[in-house]
Amino acid sequence: MILNGDDPDVLAAPVPVAVVGAGAMGSGIAQIAAQAGHDVHLVDAVDGAARAARERLHATLSRLAGKGKISAEDAAATASRLHVAPTVRALPQVGLVIEAAVEDLTVKQALFAELEARQDAAVLATNTSSLDTSAIASGLHRPDRVIGLHFFNPPPLMRLVEVIHGPHNATEAGGALLDAASELMRRWGKTPVRCTSTPGFIVNRVARPFYGEAQRMVGAGEIDPATLDLAMRDAGFRMGPMELTDLIGQDVNLAVGTSVWEQTGRDPRYEPTDYQRDLVSAGRLGRKSGAGVFTYDDAGVAQNAHADVSRAATITAADAPLAGNPVARTLAMLVNEAVDLVARDEATAEDVDTAMRLGTNYPKGPFEWGREIGFATIADQLTDLDRRYPGGRYRPSPALRDAG
Numbered sequence: 001m002i003l004n005g006d007d008p009d010v011l012a013a014p015v016p017v018a019v020v021g022a023g024a025m026g027s028g029i030a031q032i033a034a035q036a037g038h039d040v041h042l043v044d045a046v047d048g049a050a051r052a053a054r055e056r057l058h059a060t061l062s063r064l065a066g067k068g069k070i071s072a073e074d075a076a077a078t079a080s081r082l083h084v085a086p087t088v089r090a091l092p093q094v095g096l097v098i099e100a101a102v103e104d105l106t107v108k109q110a111l112f113a114e115l116e117a118r119q120d121a122a123v124l125a126t127n128t129s130s131l132d133t134s135a136i137a138s139g140l141h142r143p144d145r146v147i148g149l150h151f152f153n154p155p156p157l158m159r160l161v162e163v164i165h166g167p168h169n170a171t172e173a174g175g176a177l178l179d180a181a182s183e184l185m186r187r188w189g190k191t192p193v194r195c196t197s198t199p200g201f202i203v204n205r206v207a208r209p210f211y212g213e214a215q216r217m218v219g220a221g222e223i224d225p226a227t228l229d230l231a232m233r234d235a236g237f238r239m240g241p242m243e244l245t246d247l248i249g250q251d252v253n254l255a256v257g258t259s260v261w262e263q264t265g266r267d268p269r270y271e272p273t274d275y276q277r278d279l280v281s282a283g284r285l286g287r288k289s290g291a292g293v294f295t296y297d298d299a300g301v302a303q304n305a306h307a308d309v310s311r312a313a314t315i316t317a318a319d320a321p322l323a324g325n326p327v328a329r330t331l332a333m334l335v336n337e338a339v340d341l342v343a344r345d346e347a348t349a350e351d352v353d354t355a356m357r358l359g360t361n362y363p364k365g366p367f368e369w370g371r372e373i374g375f376a377t378i379a380d381q382l383t384d385l386d387r388r389y390p391g392g393r394y395r396p397s398p399a400l401r402d403a404g
C-alpha cells in the first residue's frame with residue numbers, strides 16, 4: 001500500500017471511495033466520483049440523510065440524461081455505483097475517503113481517528129475549507145495518510161480542487177500520495193493546484209481584498225455600492241464585490257474573512273470591516289434575507305442599485321487618483337497577496353493564477369495582472385496607500401520588488 005511506499009499507484013485503479021457527510025459538498029463529490037467510475041459509499045451522522053442524498057443524486061442523473069448531457073446507460077450505471085452505509089464503522093474497506101462533514105475541528109479529529117482505525121489502506125482526505133489539515137491529522141499514528149482535497153461549490157460544476165498538504169505530509173510516502181491524489185483529480189476532470197495548509201489556502205486567502213477594499217471604500221462614503229460594482233464589472237470581473245457578497249451571504253463571507261484574520265494572528269491585512277459587521281448584526285445577510293448591501297424584491301431584483309455610469313468611468317481612468325479608484329486598489333492588493341503567498345513557498349505562481357481564475361472566475365490571474373501593471377508600480381501604489389491609511393493593511397510584500 002502507498003503508505004509503505006510499496007504501491008504509489010494505489011489511486012490509479014477505480015478504487016472504492018467513501019464520502020463522509022452527505023450534505024451539499026459530500027453529495028456533489030459523491031456524484032463526481034461515481035461518474036468517474038468509482039463505487040461510492042455515502043455515510044452521514046443524521047439518520048436517513050445519506051439515503052436522501054442518494055435519491056437526490058438519482059434524480060440529478062435522470063435529469064442530466066433527460067437533457068442529453070449524459071447517456072441513459074451512463075446515468076443508470078452511475079446510479080448503481082452509489083451506495084449508502086449506516087455508519088462509518090459499517091463502511092467497507094476503500095481506497096479513498098473524502099470527509100465532508102461539519103466544519104468543526106473536534107468532530108473531524110474524532111472522525112479521522114475512527115477512519116484510521118477502521119480503514120487499513122485508504123487515503124484519508126478532508127474537504128475542510130478553513131481548518132489546518134495538520135491539526136486534523138495530529139492525533140493519528142500515520143498523519144501522512146491525511147491530505148486536503150478542497151472542492152468548490154457546486155463540486156460537479158467547479159473544476160478547481162486545492163490539494164492541501166502540511167508538515168505532516170513530509171514523508172516519502174506522503175509526497176507520493178499527494179502526486180497520486182492530484183493525478184486522480186485530473187482523471188475526475190478537475191484541475192488540481194497544490195497549496196500548503198496556510199489559512200484560507202489559495203482562493204479564500206488571495207480573494208480577501210476583493211471584498212475588503214470595496215467595503216472600506218463604501219463604508220467610508222467614498223463611493224456608492226452600485227457604482228463600485230459597475231466599475232469592477234467594467235474591469236472584467238463577472239460580479240462586483242457588493243452584489244457577490246449579497247449572493248454568497250454577508251454572514252458566510254464575514255465568517256471566512258474572520259477565520260483567516262484569526263488564524264493569521266489578526267494580521268491587519270485581513271481585518272473584517274465594520275461595514276460588513278454592521279450589515280450582519282442588522283440581519284442584512286444578502287439575497288437570502290431579502291436585503292444586504294442592496295434590497296431585493298420578491299423576484300430577487302435589487303431595488304437600490306443605481307450606478308452612476310460616468311462616475312464609474314472617471315474614477316477608473318488612467319490618471320484618476322489611486323485612493324478613489326476601486327479597481328487599481330483591489331488589483332494592487334490582490335497581486336500583493338499572491339506574491340506574498342508564493343514568496344512564503346505556500347504555492348507556485350502558476351497554481352495561484354489557475355486557482356483564482358477557476359475558483360473565483362477572475363478574468364485574469366494575479367500574476368498576469370502583476371506583469372501587466374508592473375510589480376514595481378504596484379509596490380509604489382501600496383506604499384502610497386500605506387502612507388495614507390497607516391496600520392499595516394497596505395504594507396507591500398518585500399517580494400513585490402523582486403517579482404516578475
Ligand SMILES: NC(=O)c1ccc[n+]([C@@H]2O[C@H](COP(=O)([O-])OP(=O)(O)OC[C@H]3O[C@@H](n4cnc5c(N)ncnc54)[C@H](O)[C@@H]3O)[C@@H](O)[C@H]2O)c1
Pocket residue numbers: 020021022023024025026043044045046049099100101102103104107111127128129130150151152153
Ligand atoms: N459549502 C461550501 O461552499 C463548501 C465549499 C468547500 C468546502 N466546504 C466544506 O465541506 C464540509 C461540508 O460542508 P457542506 O456545505 O456540505 O455542509 P452541509 O451542512 O451541507 O453538510 C454536512 C453534512 O455532514 C453531516 N455530518 C455532520 N457531522 C458528521 C459526522 N460526525 N459524521 C458524518 N456526517 C456528519 C451533516 O449531517 C450534514 O449532512 C465542511 O467542512 C465545509 O467547510 C464547504
